Amino acid sequence: MDMQPTDPLSTTFAALADPTRRAILARLADGEASVKDLSAPFDMSQPAVSKHLRVLERAGLIERGRQAQWRPRTLRAEPLRDIAEWLDRYRQHWEGSYDRLDDYLRDLQETKEHRDGDDDGSDTHRPG
Amino acid sequence: METTMAATRIDRGSTPTTAIYSEGGELVFERTFAAPRELVWRAFTEADRVSRWWGPRGTTTTVVEMDVRVGGTWRYLSHAADREDVTFYGEYLAIDPPAEFTWTFMFDVEGVGPMGGPETHTFEDLGDGRTRIRTISNMGSPEAIDGALATGMVKGAIETWDRLEELLAEG
Numbered sequence: 001m002d003m004q005p006t007d008p009l010s011t012t013f014a015a016l017a018d019p020t021r022r023a024i025l026a027r028l029a030d031g032e033a034s035v036k037d038l039s040a041p042f043d044m045s046q047p048a049v050s051k052h053l054r055v056l057e058r059a060g061l062i063e064r065g066r067q068a069q070w071r072p073r074t075l076r077a078e079p080l081r082d083i084a085e086w087l088d089r090y091r092q093h094w095e096g097s098y099d100r101l102d103d104y105l106r107d108l109q110e111t112k113e114h115r116d117g118d119d120d121g122s123d124t125h126r127p128g
Numbered sequence: 129m130e131t132t133m134a135a136t137r138i139d140r141g142s143t144p145t146t147a148i149y150s151e152g153g154e155l156v157f158e159r160t161f162a163a164p165r166e167l168v169w170r171a172f173t174e175a176d177r178v179s180r181w182w183g184p185r186g187t188t189t190t191v192v193e194m195d196v197r198v199g200g201t202w203r204y205l206s207h208a209a210d211r212e213d214v215t216f217y218g219e220y221l222a223i224d225p226p227a228e229f230t231w232t233f234m235f236d237v238e239g240v241g242p243m244g245g246p247e248t249h250t251f252e253d254l255g256d257g258r259t260r261i262r263t264i265s266n267m268g269s270p271e272a273i274d275g276a277l278a279t280g281m282v283k284g285a286i287e288t289w290d291r292l293e294e295l296l297a298e299g
Contacts, residue, residue, distance in 0.1 A: 008241050013271040082240045087275050089237050092211045094284030095184045104278035 009086060012079040015059035016108070020044075021052050025075060026110055028062060032072035080108060140273070141282050146289060148282060153269045155276065158262045159289055163296035165253040168261060169226030171295055172249060178204070181291040184284035198223055202231065218244065227251055233265065261289075 015021055024038055039049040053073060056062045060079050065072040084105055091101055140148045140155065147158040161168060171177045175191040182189040183206050192203040192215075203217040218232035227250065234244035245266040252260040267273045 009243065009272070010268045013269040013275075017269065017271050082237070083275060085240055086237045086243050087279050089214065089235060089243075090276055090281060091279035092208075093183075093187075093206060093214050093216075093235070094279060094281040095186055095208065095287075100278045100280060104275060108275075 009079070009083055011059045012061065012083060015055050015061055018052065018055075020049075021056055024049075024052060024056065025061060028073060028075040029110070032065060032074045034070045034072055038073065083108065138270075140277055143282075143286060146286055148285075150270065150273050153267050153272065155265045155267050155273050156262060157285060157289070158260065160254065160258050160260045161293055161296055162258050164257055165226050165251050165259045167296055167299070168251050168259045171292060172229070172251075173225070177295065181295045182206075182288065183291075184287040185291065196220060196223065196229075221246060222248075227253075 016025075020042060023041070027033060027038060027041070035046060035050060035053065038053070039046045042049060053062065057064070060076055062073045063076055065074060087101055087105070091098070136151060138150050140150050142148045145159055147156075149156050149158075171181065173194070173196045175194050178194070179189050179191050182204060187206050187208045190205040190207070192205055194200075194202040194204075196202075198220055200220045201217065202220065203215060206214045206216065214235060216233065216235050218234045220229060220231050222228070222230040228248065230246055230248040232244060233247040234242050237243050245268060247266065248264045250262045250264075252262070254260055267276060
C-alpha cells in the first residue's frame with residue numbers, strides 16, 4: 001500500500017507529515033501514555049488513533065511498553081536524531097547557518113506545525 | 129514560463145536570479161545563463177570544469193571519478209577549511225547530451241546510512257545564446273524539503289550557480 005521508501009528517513013518524514021501524529025508525539029515527549037490518554041484530546045475514535053499509532057510505531061518513533069498491562073506508548077528519539085544528523089551534514093555542505101536549522105529541529109521535537117520557509121535572508125520572493 | 133498541471137507548486141524563496149520552488153517531494157532550482165547549451169553541458173560533464181565551480185564559495189571540489197554514461201558512477205570530494213571533507217557520489221541513470229541527464233545524488237550520514245535520491249538537470253536552449261538550467265531534486269517528501277531548506281542551503285546553492293556563471297563567462 002505504501003510506496004517503497006527511497007531512503008532511511010522517508011518513513012520518518014511520512015509519519016511526521018500528519019498533524020495528529022505530530023500532536024501524539026508532542027504528548028509523548030512529556031512521558032509515556034496509554035492509547036486512551038492519547039485519544040482524549042482528539043475528536044476521533046480510538047481505532048482511528050490506533051491507526052496513527054501503528055504508523056508511528058512502524059516508523060520507529062514510538063514503542064509499546066512491555067511491563068504494564070496497558071502497554072503504554074513511549075517516544076523513541078532515534079529517528080529524530082537521524083534527521084538532525086542528515087540535516088547537519090546538509091548544512092555543512094552548503095555552508096549554511098544553524099539559525100533556521102535550530103528552529104526547524106526545535107519544531108520537529110515539539111512537533112508543532114512547520115513554519116513557512118520565508119526567512120532565508122533574501123528580500124524578494126517572486127516566482128520565476 | 130510554461131505551466132504544468134501540478135496542483136501544488138510552492139515558491140521556496142526565489143531570488144532575482146533563481147526560481148526556487150517545490151512540487152510535492154521535488155525541489156526545483158531554475159536559472160537562465162548567458163551561455164550556449166554545449167558549454168553548459170561541458171561544465172557539468174567534464175571533470176576539470178566541474179572542479180572549478182561545483183560547491184558554495186569557500187569550498188573546493190575534487191572530482192574523484194565521473195564516468196558519464198548510463199550506469200557509470202561519479203564521486204566528488206568537497207573540502208572546506210572549517211569542516212571535514214564530504215563525499216558525494218552516485219550513478220548516472222539517464223544521459224541525453226546536451227539536453228539532460230539524471231543521476232543519483234547521495235552522501236553518507238553517520239548512524240543513518242546513504243541519503244539522497246535522483247536528481248535531473250535539464251538544459252534548455254533558449255535560442256539566443258542563453259540556456260535555462262533546471263535542477264529537479266527528488267527529496268522524497270515536502271517535510272524533507274522543509275528540513276533541507278532550513279539548513280540555509282539556498283544561499284549555498286545560489287553561490288554555486290554564481291560560480292558556474294563565472295566559469296561560463298570565461299568560455
